[in-house]
Amino acid sequence: MASIAILLITFNFICTSFAFDPRPLQDFCVADPPGNATCKDPKTVTANDFFLSGLDRPGPFNAYGTTAVRAKSDTVPGFNTLGLTFVRSEYAPNGYLPPHIHPSSSEVIYVVEGMLEVGFITTYPEYKYYSKVLNKGDVFIIPVGLLHTQRNVARTKTVITAASNTQNRRVIYTPDSVFAAKPAINSHYLAGAFKLDEKTIKDLQTKPWFM
Template identity: 45%
Template sequence: MCIHLNSLHAVLVNGFVCKDPKVVTAEDFFLAAKLDMPRDTKISKVGSNVTLINVMKIAGLNTLGISLARIDYAPLGENPPHTHPRATEILTVLEGTLYVGFVTSNPENKLFSKELRKGDVFVFPQGLIHFQFNPNPYKPAVAIAALSSQNPGAITIANAVFGSKPMISDDVLAKAFQVEKKTVDWLQAQFWADNHN
């Protein structure tokens, strides 16, 4: 057992410092996350709110290889194309309908997608770009995702490409996307908000 500790004076395991086992308590394995409560989807331009429970929030997850997320979707909200570099994700729809999918790697770039309803489950393989979208213009949706890492990471594609700091050269992106530089400049000028808490 290696409980994550915010200190530099202990043994490192899997990238995180371990707390002395003699001082571990039940609180190291607990978080009053209130995952049964709806989250505000208006905080994000994409209409979703991801509440991630990982090793940074529950120290006892250190070295256990799991984490959890509640995802709330506004009507027509989405969790935009993103990837988890360190985790496979399994998503269960709790309320509403979601259109979900992932894309395989080059050269196939094949899209695997499905419309999910309450109780349905879908798996997103580690490292592949995937998304979830609520197609209902009137009703919100909610899902729970389990991830196979204590710290899965999330790279939202649009944020990484058009919102990097410093910015990627518009010459590079114009050529990569085969668009005019003014289109890239417009995209880079947008406010790229994070929907992850």
């Protein structure tokens, strides 16, 4: 009985230890070089390792009418091991992001200017769609791993910032991943899955998917 009790206590301790996010053992681990897992010598770290300028100067709009500047470990070395990513995005009138998933992080969206319609879909079998039109000053959270949508519903551009609780903000754009997969997914299979004719599927597979 004593052995069983010790075993249960040990198992419980192990389970508890895995229930929490890992925490760094030092104050920081500035990536050296940026994007690398190696820590920079703390004696050579400066304030610039935790700094990024230019989030208000994004590049041109992409095919979906969006543009973004990201603060992450390969642009801000001090982000390394902190489990954070920060993005500033702009949406042109009628700009949008295709339905997509962040498989390893939740996302908090804050509207700086304009109006953004956002929403996420719960898992099978409910597939409930929670959506909201956000105005300047509004915040909305996307739970981890759920398919979500974003589109500008203002007559002018919309600007948002978004924070994710991960160092590696991975994304899967659903249309792009399905129709631009290499090698291509069987078109007959996709026709059945999407309830479309095979000609339409083959046409979609030839599109220049941007994402």
